[in-house]
Structure formats: C-alpha cells, structure tokens
Amino acid sequence: MLVSLITNSVAMAIVFLFGCLGETITERVGNLNLGIPGIMCLGALGGVIGVDLTYIIFNNPGWFALMFDAIFFSALFACIGGAIYAFLTVSLQANQNVTGLVLTTFGVGLMKFIGTNLNSPNLSAASKIMKSLFNVGDKLGWFGRIFLNYGFLVYFAIILAIFASIFIKRTRIGLFLRAVGESPKTADAQGISITKYKYTFILIGSAIAGLGGMYYVMDYSGGTTFTDGPIEAFGWLAVALVIFSVWKPTMGILGAFCFGLLYILPMYININPIQLKFFDIFPYLTTVIVLIFTSIFGGKSIQPPGSLGVNYYREDR
Amino acid sequence: MENNITSIKRHEPLFKIFKRNDMPKWKALLIRVCATLGAIIFSMILASIIIGKNPFEIFGTMVSGAFDLPWRLIYDGVVLLGFGIAIVPAFKMRFWNMGANGQVLVGCLAACLVMFYFGNKMNNVILIIIMFIVSLIASIIWAVVPAIFKAFFNTNETLFTLMMNYIAIGLVAYCNFVMAKGMRETPGIINNLTEKGWITFHFLPPTIKSYILPIIVIILITVFIYIYITKTKQGFEVSVLGDSEKTARYAGMNTKWIMIRTLIISGIICGIIGFLFATCVHHCVTVNLCGGKGFSGILIAWLSNFNPLIMAGVSLFMSFIDNGTSSVTATYSLGSNALSSVIIGLIFFAILISEFFIRYRVVRRQRTTKEAKEC
Amino acid sequence: MTENVNREKAIELVNITKHFKGVYANKNINISLYKGEILAILGENGSGKTTLMNMLAGIYQPEEGEIYVNGNLASISSPNDSFNYGIGMVHQHYKLVDIFTAEENILLGFRKESKSEVIARVNDIVNKYGFKINLKKKIHNMSISEKQTIEIVKVLVRNVNILILDEPTAVLTPQETDVLFDVLRKMRNDGKSIIIITHKLNEVMAISDRVAILRKGEYITSFETAKTNERELTDYMVGKKVDLKLERLKILASPPVLEIRQLNIMKDDGTVAIENLDFFLRGGQILGVAGIAGCGQKEMCEALVGLRPYKGYITHNGKSIVGYSPEQIRNLGIYMSFIPEDRLGIGLAPSLSITDNMMLKDYKDNKGIFVDREKARAKAENLIERYNVVTPSTETPVKNLSGGNVQKILVGREIGLNPNVLITAYPVRGLDINSSYMIYDILNQEKAKNTAILFIGEDLDVLMTFCDKIMVLCHGKNMGVVHTKNTTKEEIGLMMTGSKDLSIELGKTYGIASDSLLSEEEWNVLMGKEVIDNGK
Secondary structure, three states: OHHHHHHHHHHHHHHHHHHHHHHHHHHHOOOOOOOHHHHHHHHHHHHHHHHHHHHHHOOOOOHHHHHHHHHHHHHHHHHHHHHHHHHHHHHOOOOHHHHHHHHHHHHHHHHHHHHHOOOOOOHHHHHHHHHHOOOOHHHHHHHHHHHOOOOHHHHHHHHHHHHHHHHHHHOHHHHHHHHHHHOHHHHHHOOOOHHHHHHHHHHHHHHHHHHHHHHHHHHHOOOOOOOOOOHHHHHHHHHHHHHHOOOOHHHHHHHHHHHHHHHHHHHHOOOOHHHHHHHOOHHHHHHHHHHHHHHHHOOHHHOOOOOOOOOOOOOOO | OHHHHHHOOOOOOOEEEEEOOOOOHHHHHHHHHHHHHHHHHHHHHHHHHHHOOOHHHHHHHHHHHHHHOHHHHHHHHHHHHHHHHHHHHHHHOOOOOOOHHHHHHHHHHHHHHHHHHHOOOOOHHHHHHHHHHHHHHHHHHHHHHHHHHHHHHOOOHHHHHHHHHHHHHHHHHHHHHHHOOOOOOOOOOOOOOOOOOOOOOOOOOOOOOOOHHHHHHHHHHHHHHHHHHHHEHHHHHHHHHHHOHHHHHHOOOOHHHHHHHHHHHHHHHHHHHHHHHHHHHOOOOOOOOOOOHHHHHHHHHHHOOOOHHHHHHHHHHHHHHHHHHHHHHHHOOOOOOOHHHHHHHHHHHHHHHHHHHHHEEEEEOOOOHHHHHHO | OOOOOOOOEEEEEEEEEEEEOOEEEEEEEEEEEEOOOEEEEEOOOOOOHHHHHHHHOOOOOOOEEEEEEOOEEEOOOOHHHHHHOOEEEEOOOOOOOOOOEHHHHHHOOOOOOOHHHHHHHHHHHHHHHOOOOOOOOEHHHOOHHHHHHHHHHHHHOOOOOEEEEEOOOOOOOHHHHHHHHHHHHHHHHOOOEEEEEEOOHHHHHHHOOEEEEEEOOEEEEEEEHHHOOHHHHHHHHHOOOOOOOOOOOOOOOOOEEEEEEEEEEEOOOOOEEEEEEEEEEEOOEEEEEEOOOOOOHHHHHHHHOOOOOEEEEEEEOOEEOOOOOHHHHHHOOEEEEEOOOOOOOOOOOOOOEHHHHHOOOOOOOOOOOEOOHHHHHHHHHHHHHHOOOOOOOOOOEHHHOOHHHHHHHHHHHHHHOOOOEEEEEOOOOOOOHHHHHHHHHHHHHHHHOOOEEEEEOOOHHHHHHHOOEEEEEEOOEEEEEEEHHHOOHHHHHHHHHOOOOHHHHOOOOOOOOOOOOOOHHHHHHHOOOHHHHHHO
C-alpha cells in the first residue's frame, strides 16, 4: 500500500512539477505569468489534438509517433498562449496580472469549447501506450516499483527540472537570464537583449507548463477525464508551488511531491466519504500556510527575482 | 578596432516606440471599440469553423438569444458589476484581491447553512436577518485574513486570496455533501416548499421577481462605493496608500488598519452578494456558483480604470456575450458554455493590444537627408 | 569657438533632438569629441546631459539627428550597438546586479569568450590602471567607490575607445575623486577619448581638455579648458549673470528645540545607518549636514519624523518624543521636506492631483466623513501662484510636473503648515538656479520666523555659505559640528572621509547643547542611567 501511495503521489506530482517548472523559468526572467492554468489547459488540448491527428494519419500509430505528436502539439498550443502573453507584456507593456488572468480565461474556455466538441475515442488506447513506455517497474522488485513504475513523461519532467536547475545556476545563458529577471536595466546596458530573453524563456516556460496539462490527460487520468478535469485548479497550485520552491527547480521536485502526496493521501486513509470531501482543501491550505511562513520567516536567499511583475521599457526614466 | 567599426552591419529598427501625450478621449474610445469589434468578428469566424455554421447565423443566434431574456441580461450584468465593485476599494490600494469568488461563495454558503438548519425553527424575518449577518461575517473573514497577513508580514496577497477561492470551493463541496447526508453532491434547492429564508416578490412578474432586489442593491452599492472612494476621508486614505505607502505613513495614516478596513469593505460587498444569491436567486450553493466572475470582476475594474459608469457598461456587455453564447451553446448543442470565455478572452486581448497604441506612439523610421545622400 | 580642424573626431553629434512628455530634453545639439581628449559636458541638473549621453549608449534613441563615430554615420539602437562602436558608458546609477558577484556582473553580455579569457582581460586592465577589485565579492557588500570601480572595469573590458562617465564624482569623497581623475588621465594618455558629465566647475577645470556647455536641452558653446575660467563657464551654464553669494541671515538663535542623543538607526538591509549620534537644532538656525551619499542622512530624516524605528532619545522643547507616531510628531509642528533619489517617494502621492496632495497632512482636520477638496484646491491655487508653479491645472497629477515644480509643491505645502522644525534633504536637487534661489529664500524666511531647520545638502559651497553650522557625518558617525565661518571646505572634505574626527582630536563631545532644556540629571533619568549611577 505504501508503494502505491508513493507511486500515485509521484504520478500526481508531475502535473504540478511541469507547471511549476514552466512558471519558475518565466518568473526567473521577471514575468509573473498568471496565465499558467490557461496554458496548461491549452497544452492538454494540444496533446489531445496531436493524438487525434496521429490516429487520423496513421491507422495504428506506433509509440514514437504518438509520443512525438502529443508533446509537439501540446508544446505548440502552450507556446501560442505563451506567445500571446509575451507579446502583450513584453512588446506591448500590458499589465502582467491582467494579461495572465485573461489568458487563463481564454485557455480554459478554449479547451472546453473545442475539447467537448472533439471526438476522441482513441485517447485511452493512446494513453495506455504512452504509460507503458519505459515502465519497467515490475521487473526490478520494490526498487523498480517505486522508482521506475511510470510513463515516459514522469522521468522527462524530473530530468528537465534537474537540467533547468543546472542551466540556470551554471551556464552563461542562465546567468544572463537571472540578470534579466533581477535587473533588466543592468542586463540591457550590458547588451543583453531583454526582449529576446523574455520571449525565449516565456515560451520555453509555457511549453513546459503545457506538457503538464497534456501529462494529466494522457498519462495521469488515462485519457478519460479531459474538459471537466481540474487542470485550472492544478495550474493555480503550480503557481503557488513556485513560491513553495523559492524559485529553485530542484526544490520544485520536492514541493511537487509534497503536493501530490497531500492530494493522494486522503484516499488511503480509512474515513467516510463525507470527511474525504474535506481533505480536498488540504493542498490549498498547505500553500497558504507555507506562504505565511515564508513571509514571516523568509530570509534574503528566498526572495523573488528583483523585477518580478514589472515590465521593462528602456526609455522609462 | 577601427576596422571593426566600418564592418558593422547597420541595422535600423523598423519602428521606434515613444510614450505619447494624452490622446483625445474620443479617439481612444474609438480604438477600443474597433478592437472589440475585431475580436468579435474573429471569434465568430473561429466559432463557425468549430460549429460548421455560417458566422452571421451564429452571431444572429447570439444577439437574439441575449435579448430573449432582457432581465436575465441586466441581472447578470449587474452581478458582474457587483463583483467588480467589490474589488475596487482593494485595487485602489494596489491590493490584488483575486478571491472575490471565494468571498462570495462563503457568504452564500453561510446563508444557506442557516437556511437549511434553522429554516423551520424561527420567524422568517429573524431568519433572514441572521442569514444576512452570517453571510457578512463569513465573507469578511475570507477577505480580511489575507489582508491581515499582508499588513503585518507582507504576505503575497495575490496567491493568498487565490488559494482562499479553492478552500472556499472545498468547503462548499463538503458542506453540501453533509447537508445531503452524503447521498448526493448537493441538497438541491433549500426550503423549496416552505420558501423559508427566501426573499420573493410574488406580486411581480416571474421574469423579474428574483432579480429585482439584487439589481437595486448592487446599483446602490456601486453609488455608495463611488462616493466612498472619491469623496470621503477613508477613500482618500485608500488612494494615497495605493500610490505610495511611505507617503501614507508620513501623512500619519495607519496603513495596516487602512488595509484591513478596506478589505472588510470588500468582504461586506461580497457577503451581500452571497446573501442575495442565497435568498433571492439560487436558494442553494454550488461549487460553480460564481464561475469565473471573480476574475471577470478584476478585468472589469482594471480596464474601466475604476470608473463606475464604464464598469457598468463593460459588465452589461460581458453579460451580453455570456447570455448570447449560452444561447449559441444550446442551439447547436455544444456541451458546456465555454464559447463565452473564449470570446471574452479574445476581446480582452484585443483591448490590451489597443491600450498600447493609446499609450505609445509607434513611428516608422524615416531616413534622414544625410543618410539618403550617403546611400 | 574652438578650432580643431586637424584633429580626428571620435564622435560627432549632429542636430540631435529628443523630447519627453512634450518637453525638449535635447534640441538640435551639435557636439564633437576629438580622439585622445577629455571632454567635460557641463550643465545644470536637467539640462539634458544624461539624455544626450544615453543616446550614445543606446539606451535612448534620438528622434532627429545623426551620430558619427570615427567619421562614419552610426546607428545606435541598443547598448550592444554602442559597444560595437567602441563606446562604453558608466551610468550615474550604477547598472549592477546587486545579488551577483563582481565577476558575474563583468561576465554579463559576453557570449563567446570563455570565463578565463574575460578574467585575463580584467586582470590586464586592473594592472594597467592600478584598480583594486575583489571579483568574488557580492555587489551589495561593496562600498560606493568599489562599485564604481567595477562599473568602470566592466565597461573597459568591452574594449571601448570612447568612455562616457555620468557624474562619476557625485558619490565620491574628494580623495576618491583624485584617484579617479588620475585613472582618467592615464586612459587619455593611452589614446582613449573620454566624456565626463558634471555640474561641478572645479572638476571641469581639474580634469578636462575641453568643455561643452548645455543649458535647458540646448547646446550653448564650448571652450578649451585652459582658455576659460569658472566665472565664464558659470555665466554660460546658467544663462544670465547670477550672484553666487547666498545670503546667511543673522538671527539670534533661540534655545534648542530638538535635541537628539544616542541615536542608533539601521538601514533596510540591517547594516548600521546612524551610530550613537548626538545633535541638536536651535530655532532660527540652519544646521547643515554634510556627508557623502548613503552615509545615513536618509535614515536619520526618516527616523526623526517617525517613519523608521530607532534606538535613542529625541526631545522636542524638552519633552521626550521617543516612540511617537508620524501623526503625533507632525502635530508637534515637526515637518519634513524630504526629496529622495526617486523624488516622489516620501511626502507626495505621485499619481494624485496637486489638490489631493495639498490635503495630505490636514485632510482629517475638518469635521465629518468627507474630505474638503474646495479648501485644498484654494490652497493649491494659492501655492501655484505664490511659487510660480508651472502646471496645466490644480488637478494635474504631481508626477506629470517637472522636478522643480514638484519640489516647490512639497516645500510650499510643508511651510504652509507653519512648522517649528523643518527637515529638508536635497531641497534643490534637480532644480535650475532660479528655482533653487527661490527655495533658499523660502528657507531663510522660515529661519527668520525662528524655525529650526535641518538642511541636508550635497554641495559644500552651498552648505558653507547658507548654513550657520555644519554637522559632518561619516558612516553614520558624527565627525564634529563646525561653525561655517570658522572652517574650510578642505576640512569638511577630510571629515566626510573620516580622516579627520574633531570629536577625537579635540576631545570634545559634539552635539550636546550647553543650554539644554533638560538638565543632565533629567537626561539621565530619560535615558535610564539613573539606576546605573545608583549602583555605583
């Protein structure tokens, strides 16, 4: 039972991890993107469309085509959302909070509007194929069951988080990206193109967040729930998780697991269904508590990027 | 180094952007109207692709559907205005209250709980008064807790209020389950037969009898908040605090208390809306009761620049889109009414784009005479 | 006026025009920089020097006009272009990422070069010009002159031939300035061309080969430095002959109004701003405060009006006001006109109208729940007329006004409240000469009304002529209080840097009034020393 608790938590955590990672990268470059929930919905929609297209083109598609199309279209749709956000906030100087909220409204709406009219009989079959890939859990005893009992996207997310952490901390471009987020004036005066960096990393962040939505549909929920799923709520949790993880992708892995565990735990506790309902609020409650704790006891090392939420206009005086 | 310089490729940006002086108001308005029209045209084309009908037919369905139930249209618009107004005082203070949804929801929940458990145990007037009081208390708590932490520990209010929404939704789901004794998701309409705890005007036509009180009350609240913000000392304090916290403190204002007090006002407005939902309109509470109205309220308040008249106009327009699209959804059996969010999203994108052209001047790079000579 | 036909031009600016919010920042400017010279660009605050240079650095873009670099038409649309043309600028507000180390800051913008390559270049430059830097140190742990060094090295590493420095000496002590000037001369002798922006005449004379003068966004003229003098430059800089003499009113000073003892204040980052400071203010007297930027003046002002927590003892007319709220303090008649660097931070609400800003302090005074805007509007009209504030109307947001007008509104409002203590910091920062004199006049009138004035200034000449006494701060410590008639600029300069500490040299405690309204016993009671004395 403990094993399945852990594996289920991890499976859940990956939704948050993708979203959190995407938002972390976006915030590191100085943009608070409240459109992440919408972008995750767009990603989910894109993934489903990608899978559908694959089934239309190939009658019986192989795992590679499925996986590639799901990831590609999910990232593409998410990037369109991200591009709208980037265009409005970076090029057109629109308020980041308002733009994000509009994007969320739009993304959630579009997913439901197109998604409910989308006939997707092949989703669960596709989901089975994607889930079994790289899933070698049963062959390696308890170790395998805990650590290797997942679909491809789970490993991908964790590797991505570790890679992002190294990228931000150790590489030259990572240094530039942090400079843009901390002090765009400085970075600009040094000849770093603020526009280029913001666009690039908002788009990359959006693509990653979009995968979270796709992962939820195609992997976690087995291709069943889609348009009425709680992706939007997960998106907000992902935004909260960025604070929880103090803008560090590796901390994001840990935080995502905690959130996943909180989400899954009630199902493993022996209580009546009425009380079970009450447990739904726990992840949100935890976020609030963490928010309060970090604000009361937060030191200098866990402060947000210096220019977070503020647009950069070079000729501002 | 000097060789370098001559070899540098000269790249002139195509456009240069400058901040502009104030544009005439009519011109700014015209740009916004054009943006809105453009967005509607675009979304009609999108809808026609998905639905497979011609865009004019869809638009026709939308307009006729929206005006089919004029009171519904007005009521929905006024409710949106209510959500916007609830957010205005906090926003004036630059306090991002993302939690109007949750604040209304707990207010409605509190009223419904009283209605459910005490409905047949006391005089109707006393019942309604108690419902009113508990609604206010619940909503105030939901609004003021983030404000207290923001005031004392500078806790991020955007995320705090956001999370409070989902906590409220969880509570509503739980309480409904409890009221329905775990048999169903909701207990259904409360006191359907006795109408205890309901405020109804049976002498009015059925189309308006449940809407009339919310419409009047919210319009009164709007007028009150307008006067509060622009004319009173407390409103002045809110404006100063929103502009510069240090200045407010220097002027001898108690910034912490102002922040808390302002969110109490937000909470009271949300509580009244929740109370009206419970007594006049819905007589029950569901997790989807508010939909995305809290967020819509933020957008309305922000883009109207807190001007109550413009807010009313924008709210009515959004209600038109909402009601129109739900008729489109029904006519073409589309499942959920998500077209509305898509159109509203597109319209707001278009307006955000137009804001840029209102605030900035884009100039095409011209070749100067000397440059031309050289080439 | 100067003929340099034979010399090659490093930069030529032709007819450069740029405006902000409908006001010309630069209008048809024509200036040339010759190779291997130091050109000073002289002008008052707000004369458009920085805007002009920012166009060379790629921060702003000219609306009209052309820039030639080494004789070729250049198009500078970003800082990167600027570097490519060999132009580097050291901005007045340093462009450094605070939480990064010096090394990380220097690496910013280098894409292809390896870290060791860049560090090697840095070491070359450091050795060549004799800089002292610690590459591993975080910027926020550095002193101002350390930061400036990093800023200069950062620009030089980009192989620039043309170096622009915007007010590099504003935050330096006289001694640090000398070191900087030596470095600049070395660079010139290396063949680099240098532009230095300043409004300090003595520095122009000391360092430049040529000087170009701007006034109100327009180019006025230029001179060979050797062929001109301070007097002439001043005339061109301010436009019309002005009397450099400031008036020091002779008023019989009254007993101390505000007495401060053992004041200790922290900065936002937890470091010490003010340490064990004693001083006092008399009515009818102006106490100047000298010190390099960031040595605790701002924190001291904030503490005095109740905006910042402190440890220590403050009495007003012999009554302790320790722990009073800003409101209680202002009810005693202690007012502050404080112009921070961002100008609108404290004292005014920038997006609100002039009218609204007028009632900021006394909006509570009328009865009822409504504000009295009519009264405030009348006050605003009165103030606009009295101080010649240039504004479209009383309902214009304060942030849309120019710096001088903002300052007049702030000072005017504070004085309109009849203070008995007036704390003013940099009241003429960013103002033209005429507005400055108006502010000095207003302060003198207040002095004549027996108001105690604390004047935090940045120009030693003004402090020397305008104030009665000067308190010199260095790293938050009181280096001594001197009568302006008995001191010299050099002495104050030495005290600012901490190389001279009168309180140690003369063994005298400064800042304790001999005619304090409280006896020493009463002070001891107030400061809780009684118990200790009894213990002895």
